[in-house]
Amino acid sequence: MCGIVGYAGDKKAQPILVDCLKRLEYRGYDSAGLAVVNDGVQVYKSEGEITALETGMPSMEGTVGIAHTRWATQGKPTAENAHPLQGCGGKVAVVHNGIISNFMELKESLTSEGHEFSSETDTEVFAHLVEAEYEDGDLLEAVRRALKRVDGTYAFAVVARGRDEVVAARNESPLVIGLGDGENFLASDVTALLKYTNRMVHVMDGEVVRLTKDSVSIVNAEGAPVVRAPERIAWSLEDAEKGGYPHFMLKEIFEQPAAIHDSLLGRIGTVEGDESFLDDSSFSSVKIVACGTSYNAGLVGKYIIEELAGIPATVQISSEYRYSAAARENPLVVLVTQSGETLDTIAAAREARKRGNHTVAIVNVTGSAITREVDHVIYTRAGPEIGVAATKTFVTQLIALYLLAIELGSKSRTLTAQARRSVVGQLRNLPRAVQDVLNQAETIEAIADKYRDARDMFFIGRNIHYPIAMEAALKTKEISYIHGEGYPAGELKHGPLALLSKDTPVVAIVSRDHTYEKMIGNISEVSARSSPVVAVANDDDTEIGKFADEIIYLRRIPSLFSPVPVIVALQLWAYYLAKARGCPIDKPRNIAKTVTVE
Ligand code: G6P
Numbered sequence: 001m002c003g004i005v006g007y008a009g010d011k012k013a014q015p016i017l018v019d020c021l022k023r024l025e026y027r028g029y030d031s032a033g034l035a036v037v038n039d040g041v042q043v044y045k046s047e048g049e050i051t052a053l054e055t056g057m058p059s060m061e062g063t064v065g066i067a068h069t070r071w072a073t074q075g076k077p078t079a080e081n082a083h084p085l086q087g088c089g090g091k092v093a094v095v096h097n098g099i100i101s102n103f104m105e106l107k108e109s110l111t112s113e114g115h116e117f118s119s120e121t122d123t124e125v126f127a128h129l130v131e132a133e134y135e136d137g138d139l140l141e142a143v144r145r146a147l148k149r150v151d152g153t154y155a156f157a158v159v160a161r162g163r164d165e166v167v168a169a170r171n172e173s174p175l176v177i178g179l180g181d182g183e184n185f186l187a188s189d190v191t192a193l194l195k196y197t198n199r200m201v202h203v204m205d206g207e208v209v210r211l212t213k214d215s216v217s218i219v220n221a222e223g224a225p226v227v228r229a230p231e232r233i234a235w236s237l238e239d240a241e242k243g244g245y246p247h248f249m250l251k252e253i254f255e256q257p258a259a260i261h262d263s264l265l266g267r268i269g270t271v272e273g274d275e276s277f278l279d280d281s282s283f284s285s286v287k288i289v290a291c292g293t294s295y296n297a298g299l300v301g302k303y304i305i306e307e308l309a310g311i312p313a314t315v316q317i318s319s320e321y322r323y324s325a326a327a328r329e330n331p332l333v334v335l336v337t338q339s340g341e342t343l344d345t346i347a348a349a350r351e352a353r354k355r356g357n358h359t360v361a362i363v364n365v366t367g368s369a370i371t372r373e374v375d376h377v378i379y380t381r382a383g384p385e386i387g388v389a390a391t392k393t394f395v396t397q398l399i400a401l402y403l404l405a406i407e408l409g410s411k412s413r414t415l416t417a418q419a420r421r422s423v424v425g426q427l428r429n430l431p432r433a434v435q436d437v438l439n440q441a442e443t444i445e446a447i448a449d450k451y452r453d454a455r456d457m458f459f460i461g462r463n464i465h466y467p468i469a470m471e472a473a474l475k476t477k478e479i480s481y482i483h484g485e486g487y488p489a490g491e492l493k494h495g496p497l498a499l500l501s502k503d504t505p506v507v508a509i510v511s512r513d514h515t516y517e518k519m520i521g522n523i524s525e526v527s528a529r530s531s532p533v534v535a536v537a538n539d540d541d542t543e544i545g546k547f548a549d550e551i552i553y554l555r556r557i558p559s560l561f562s563p564v565p566v567i568v569a570l571q572l573w574a575y576y577l578a579k580a581r582g583c584p585i586d587k588p589r590n591i592a593k594t595v596t597v598e
Pocket of ligand 1: 291292293294295336337338339340341342345388389390591592593594595
């Protein structure tokens with residue numbers, strides 16, 4: 001997990017590389033470095049974030065270079081292990097995102113041939129391999145030959161002394177080419193390049209790319225030329241920047257009404273006119289597979305699908321699904337992933353296809369790896385999400401799950417035309433319901449502020465709000481570092497009550513539906529242990545004041561749809577807790593936005 005950048009043009013490469021790198025910092029930020037081609041290959045790297053790299057960095061002349069921001073997997077986050085890495089002759093420099101799985105045996109064999117290693121990384125073996133193959137001066141061929149010995153996942157970018165080119169290769173790690181005028185770029189993600197161009201070409205697995213200032217050539221694994229038309233990316237640079245908010249996360253929380261609107265656009269109208277996400281087969285069950293926040297979206301999806309389509313849905317963590325036994329049934333497999341690059345989820349998609357299942361991906365990033373692994377794609381259209389903590393991608397995943405459930409329900413005839421109209425009406429109202437929550441941001445901040453010193457916090461909900469309690473706990477722990485746990489409210493008495501005290505706030509999602517009485521009972525159990533209760537309740541709930549210490553009132557909408565406004569309130573809750581505690585909200589310690597290792 002890392003971010004890589006490449007540049008070949010006629011401008012000074014150094015500031016462009018550093019600028020692009022900063023936009024990739026969400027991919028990892030424990031060390032960083034760059035290499036610029038001049039008389040030789042000049043490398044500079046350091047431990048820590050990119051701002052640490054800039055401090056003390058010498059001015060580097062040269063118009064071709066590569067750069068890297070790292071999230072350590074192999075070898076500690078030190079300057080030695082930072083990329084670029086070089087072979088012993090210093091002729092080439094390499095940056096890498098991914099993992100070379102056979103690096104131990106390659107390292108042994110290279111060492112026995114006399115190569116000396118200066119880092120603990122897997123990447124360094126590739127630098128030595130390329131250098132050994134580079135004798136004849138054709139860098140692209142050297143990279144292709146070196147790749148033949150490498151197993152694993154990678155996006156590599158390589159420069160060599162005296163060569164005005166960047167050579168890159170991809171296998172299961174994202175890589176995109178940006179086309180400019182008299183300059184060309186490479187990056188792990190389109191957002192890194194939007195300031196310079198919006199004409200992009202996605203590199204596919206097995207391909208090797210040569211980039212100079214005025215040419216881009218791609219060859220496939222067999223060495224045959226590949227011609228691929230560039231895509232014009234509609235995201236503006238402003239889309240990818242903070243837009244005046246102190247953090248990307250807050251900006252992204254506030255973008256949610258528009259994101260929901262975009263997600264629904266053109267997809268719900270008449271039954272005949274709707275976009276179809278499935279072929280004509282009917283499915284007797286659904287299996288949702290995902291990680292992290294996307295998994296929590298899947299858990300909500302289970303309730304939505306079972307309610308609207310009347311078919312059973314199960315949810316599994318991607319890394320578990322892969323090793324589970326195939327059931328006899330033939331479910332529709334739905335892979336949920338905002339990045340489309342999470343390796344566990346991609347592996348799960350492959351496994352599902354191997355099992356002969358029809359696959360659908362719910363994904364935010366256009367052209368990302370998972371889109372090539374599935375039968376159908378539902379784009380969430382949330383726009384770029386930079387904050388590590390997923391917010392608008394989660395909410396739009398829920399929208400995609402409603403849309404999928406509508407289609408499944410219509411196909412299975414569980415959803416009548418009238419019921420469908422009512423569901424569509426509710427979905428159309430969601431941007432407004434979310435805006436109402438955002439208008440209460442100050443109230444939520446004031447309540448959160450009172451609990452800033454908590455060490456532990458419980459989140460409870462029932463039915464469709466139980467996974468929302470889990471997602472709220474995940475948001476809280478990842479950005480505020482308060483230990484948060486999401487629980488079905490009815491389960492507290494089976495263990496967690498033992499942990500409650502006056503210092504353990506409990507956030508309760510209270511919906512005026514068939515779960516209401518039971519939920520009030522659960523809150524009373526909590527209060528009896530002196531724990532402060534913060535209720536997220538409906539605005540027509542006149543009773544809740546008797547049971548809760550603090551109340552965040554939300555406009556009442558049917559429970560099937562209220563996960564959307566409720567999670568927005570609790571995203572703000574997590575955000576303001578983290579802000580009050582002075583945490584690095586957009587870049588929490590030890591976690592990264594896109595996880596391309598298993
Ligand atoms: C990482 C991120 C999470 C995300 C998870 C799955 O752990 O920090 O925010 O939910 O990966 O990512 P995906 O791109 O597959 O949704």
